[in-house]
Amino acid sequence: MGGIDVTVRRVLPFPPERVAGYAMDWRHDAEWTQGIRTAELTRPADGGGFGAGAEVTRTAYFLGRRIDYVLKVTGYEPPRLLDMRSVAGPLPMHVTYTFEPHPRGTLAQLRVRGGQGGFYRLAAPLLSRRVRSSLGKDLRDLERRLTEGAPDG
Template sequence: MHVDVEVEAVIPFPCEEVAAYAGDPTNAPEWYANIQSVRWRTPPPTALGSKMDFETRFLGRRLAYTYEVVDLEPGRRLVMRTADGPFPMETTCTWEQVAGGTLMRLRNRGAPSGFAKVAAPVMAKAMKSAMGKDLDRLAQRLANR
């Protein structure tokens, strides 16, 4: 079973500001609840081919994986992909200026294997909940800067 989860929210800040902050993986531990650390393998800033190591905690398990930026339209779209670990995944962030701020979409999709494959339905539900809260945290973080 594949997992494909998408959430969206209007973040009440200009698109350039939201995309610059959310599109910088260095900031991910500040607004993604499950991401504990990010370490760059290639020099920042984010560019096509950039690689970084992520350490996360999800459903009580520690996961470590390397993401690579595979698609980038600065200020509009960022796609990162990993083939590491029990849950190879692709994460897509998009930003669009709308009335009231920036419509941000966050999508995670992948094909889990092993234990993760069996737990895919539970994982998808937990991911959707966590991702919605992450977008709320992002808005709060931007408001407090």
């Protein structure tokens, strides 16, 4: 192994349908996800629109560097699960969003895995800390956006 595997969780005071409706909509990626400047649906799902098989191209900045990458949706079960794998970009990545009912709203969980081997194996401890910090900010920003009345997808 030796790569990155980071999970963060936060209870958000909204129902899973509202949280997932916003967070799973690629059009909102740049509003709540750290470092993302643009996101574009570059390949629709097999049945059209967004869902399994769709690809989203993101431009992000991480550690001061521009990163362009493409995530392919490999699992899409709203409002519970969005699972994506990178199919183009500098770093192999697997991103999973899960939203489960919780007595106080929704237990939101973001997980990022990737960066096996070479430089990423050596840099994993530093990158993991940065990714954990970023994901924690993502969930805080997601809660703030929903509190401010951001539209559901």
